[in-house]
Amino acid sequence: MKIALASDRGGFALKQYLLEKLAADLVAIHDFGCTDPMSDDYAIGYPDYAEMVGKAVASGNVDRGILVCGTGIGMSIAANKVRGVRCALVHDTFSAEQTRLYNDSNVLALGEMMIGRALGYEIVKTWLRTPFMGNMNRLEKIKELEEA
Secondary structure (H helix, E strand, O other), X not given: OEEEEEEXXXXXXXXXXXXXXXXXXXXXXXXXXXXXXXXXXOOOOHHHHHHHHHHHHHHOOOOEEEEEEOOOHHHHHHHOOOOOOOEEEOOOHHHHHHHHHHHOOOEEEEEOXXXXXXXHHHHHHHHHHOOXXXXXXXXXXXXXXXXX
16 A cells, blocks of 8 residues: 655654654555654645645555644645545544545544644554445545535
8 A cells, every 4th residue: 555644844743653653564655745844834834745645645646645734634624625535634543444434535634733643653553454335425426526
């Protein structure tokens, strides 16, 4: 499985932790940044990272994406503006499982200030291993909304 991963400076520490853990799990990761937690978010910020990851997922260049910012809210809002992205903001493993099972989410948003490293990794593992078991008709309706 190929995963796109990105954060703004508010999610940098958790992103780096997830990068290390997922690489150890032999998951193919494409790191879209941020590469410097002291970077200036005015030049490039969470909307830019969300767009890069969202487009990589929507194009099929990667299987799924993970975005991290301070709360996860900004990343999830921005990512969901990319056609074909179904981004879910998740703070627990139950929600991670449910968003895969019934919504076929293809991008996960996490908030570094909201969850700890260990929980973040458990959320990601749950999200990555959970298959879609829901109704394809619902996904078609979501696609129709994107085109409206």
